[in-house]
Amino acid sequence: MRDPKILLPFEDMPRQWYNLAADLPEPPPPPLGPDGQPVGPDALAAVFPMNLVEQEMTTDRWVDIPDGVLELLARWRPTPLRRAYALEQYLGTPAKIFYKDESVSPPGSHKPNTAVAQAWYNKQFGIKRLTTETGAGQWGSALAYAGQLLGIQVDVWMVRVSFEQKPFRKTMMETWGARCVASPSIETQAGRTILEQDPDTPGSLGIAISEAIEAAVSDASGTTRYSLGSVLNHVMLHQTIIGLEAKKQLKLAGIDRPDVVIGCAGGGSNFAGLAFPFVADKIQGAQIEIIPVEPEACPTMTRAPYAYDHGDTARMTPLLPMHSLGHAFIPPSIHAGGLRYHGIAPLVSAGVQQGLLSPRAQQQLECYEAAVLFARTEGLIPAPETSHAIAAAIAEARRAKEEGRETVILFNYSGHGLMDLAGYQAYFAGQLENYPLPAEALERSLAVLEGLPRPPLESRIWHVERER
Numbered sequence: 001m002r003d004p005k006i007l008l009p010f011e012d013m014p015r016q017w018y019n020l021a022a023d024l025p026e027p028p029p030p031p032l033g034p035d036g037q038p039v040g041p042d043a044l045a046a047v048f049p050m051n052l053v054e055q056e057m058t059t060d061r062w063v064d065i066p067d068g069v070l071e072l073l074a075r076w077r078p079t080p081l082r083r084a085y086a087l088e089q090y091l092g093t094p095a096k097i098f099y100k101d102e103s104v105s106p107p108g109s110h111k112p113n114t115a116v117a118q119a120w121y122n123k124q125f126g127i128k129r130l131t132t133e134t135g136a137g138q139w140g141s142a143l144a145y146a147g148q149l150l151g152i153q154v155d156v157w158m159v160r161v162s163f164e165q166k167p168f169r170k171t172m173m174e175t176w177g178a179r180c181v182a183s184p185s186i187e188t189q190a191g192r193t194i195l196e197q198d199p200d201t202p203g204s205l206g207i208a209i210s211e212a213i214e215a216a217v218s219d220a221s222g223t224t225r226y227s228l229g230s231v232l233n234h235v236m237l238h239q240t241i242i243g244l245e246a247k248k249q250l251k252l253a254g255i256d257r258p259d260v261v262i263g264c265a266g267g268g269s270n271f272a273g274l275a276f277p278f279v280a281d282k283i284q285g286a287q288i289e290i291i292p293v294e295p296e297a298c299p300t301m302t303r304a305p306y307a308y309d310h311g312d313t314a315r316m317t318p319l320l321p322m323h324s325l326g327h328a329f330i331p332p333s334i335h336a337g338g339l340r341y342h343g344i345a346p347l348v349s350a351g352v353q354q355g356l357l358s359p360r361a362q363q364q365l366e367c368y369e370a371a372v373l374f375a376r377t378e379g380l381i382p383a384p385e386t387s388h389a390i391a392a393a394i395a396e397a398r399r400a401k402e403e404g405r406e407t408v409i410l411f412n413y414s415g416h417g418l419m420d421l422a423g424y425q426a427y428f429a430g431q432l433e434n435y436p437l438p439a440e441a442l443e444r445s446l447a448v449l450e451g452l453p454r455p456p457l458e459s460r461i462w463h464v465e466r467e468r
C-alpha cells in the first residue's frame with residue numbers, strides 16, 4: 001500500500017527563514033523615495049514597525065524564527081507534502097508529482113505563515129491596530145486570524161469585485177474579530193477620489209493598498225501600522241518555511257531534488273516561499289526549472305517591463321524595482337482575485353531578470369479545467385489562484401509523458417477553493433471567458449511608468465513590447 005502523505009515531525013520544522021537576497025548573483029536595486037534616492041529605514045517607520053523594516057532590509061542569509069512565532073505556526077505546521085498518485089495515474093505520466101498542501105491552515109492558504117509573523121512583530125513593537133488590503137479575501141482572513149491570536153484590531157479593505165463575488169470571506173474576517181469594507185471606500189481620501197472618477201470601478205489591489213496605508217499613517221495615536229500580504233522582502237522571507245519543509249519531505253520520499261518547481265504568482269509570496277530554497281540550489285549549479293505562473297489577464301512577468309513603480313495606485317509607497325503593469329492598472333474581473341496585482345515582488349523580479357526563473361501565463365479556462373481535473377482525481381478543490389500552478393504542473397507532466405521522462409514535479413498547493421465556489425458555479429454554467437490582456441490596454445496602463453527612474457537591469461521584454 002502506498003501512503004501519499006509525507007509528513008514532517010514537529011521537531012524537524014525549520015527554525016530559520018531563508019533570505020534569497022543573500023545569494024542572488026546581483027543584488028536587487030534598492031527602493032527609491034520621491035527624490036529618486038534609496039529610502040532608508042526611517043522612511044518606512046510610519047508604515048511598518050522597525051523590527052519588520054530591519055527584516056525588509058537585511059541581507060543575512062538566515063533569519064531565526066522567534067519561539068513565539070514558531071508556537072503560532074505549529075498550530076498547523078509542518079504542512080503535508082502529498083504525492084499526486086491519482087492525478088499521475090489519470091494522466092498516465094511517468095512524472096512524479098508532489099504538492100505542498102498549504103490549504104490546511106485555519107484560513108485555508110499559505111497567507112497565515114506571514115500573517116502570524118507580522119502580527120507577532122507588530123505586537124512586540126506595541127502596535128494595537130493593523131490595516132491591510134485583500135484581493136480574494138485569503139490575506140484579509142489570514143491577518144484577521146493572526147490579529148485574533150495576538151489581540152490586535154484588524155481593518156481590511158477588500159477589492160470591491162471580490163467583496164461582491166465572495167461575501168463569506170467578509171464573514172470569516174468578522175468571525176475572527178476584524179472589520180472588512182469594500183474598496184474603494186468613502187473612508188479614505190484615496191477611495192473618495194477614485195469613486196468620484198469612476199463610481200462603478202471594480203477596484204484593484206493597488207487602490208485597496210492606498211486606502212489601507214492612508215488609514216494607518218493618518219492615525220495620530222502612532223499605534224496603527226499597515227501590513228502587506230505579499231510583494232515585500234520580509235513577506236517572501238516568512239514564506240520560505242514552505243520550501244524548507246518541502247526539501248526535507250522530498251528527502252524523506254527518497255528524492256534528492258525536484259526537476260521542476262511551480263507556484264502561482266500574484267505578488268509572488270507563495271511561489272517565493274516554495275521556490276527560493278530551490279533557487280539557492282540552482283545558483284549553486286543544480287538543474288531545476290523554476291516556474292512562477294500568472295494569469296494571461298494580468299501578465300506582469302511575461303509582458304510587463306522591469307521598472308521602478310509604486311506598489312499602490314495613490315503612489316504612497318516607495319518606488320520598487322519590479323515587473324509592473326503600471327500602478328493604475330485595473331485588471332479584468334477574473335476569479336483569481338489574488339493574482340490581479342499590477343506588480344510582482346522585487347526579489348521574484350530580480351530572479352526573472354537574472355535568468356533563474358521561467359515565468360509562464362495561463363488562461364482562466366485552462367486553469368478551471370485543471371482545477372476540476374485535480375478535484376476529481378486528488379479530491380481537493382483548489383483556490384482559483386492555485387489552479388494556475390496546477391495547470392502548469394499538468395502541462396509539465398504531459399510533456400514528461402511525451403518525452404518518456406521520470407521528471408519530478410513539485411508545486412505549491414497555495415489554498416483551497418471552498419470559499420470560491422461561485423467561480424466554479426460560473427465555470428460549470430459556461431459563463432467564464434478567457435481574458436488575454438489586449439495590447440492597447442497594456443500600452444495604456446504602462447504609460448504611468450514614463451518619467452520614472454529605471455532599474456539598472458532593463459528587461460528584454462520591455463524592449464520587445466515597445467517595438468511591437
Ligand SMILES: Cc1ncc(COP(=O)(O)O)c(C=O)c1O
Binds near residue numbers: 136138139230271
Ligand atoms: C490561495 C492563494 N494563492 C495565491 C495567491 C497569490 O498571492 P501570492 O502571489 O502572494 O502568493 C493568493 C492571494 O490572495 C491566494 O489567496
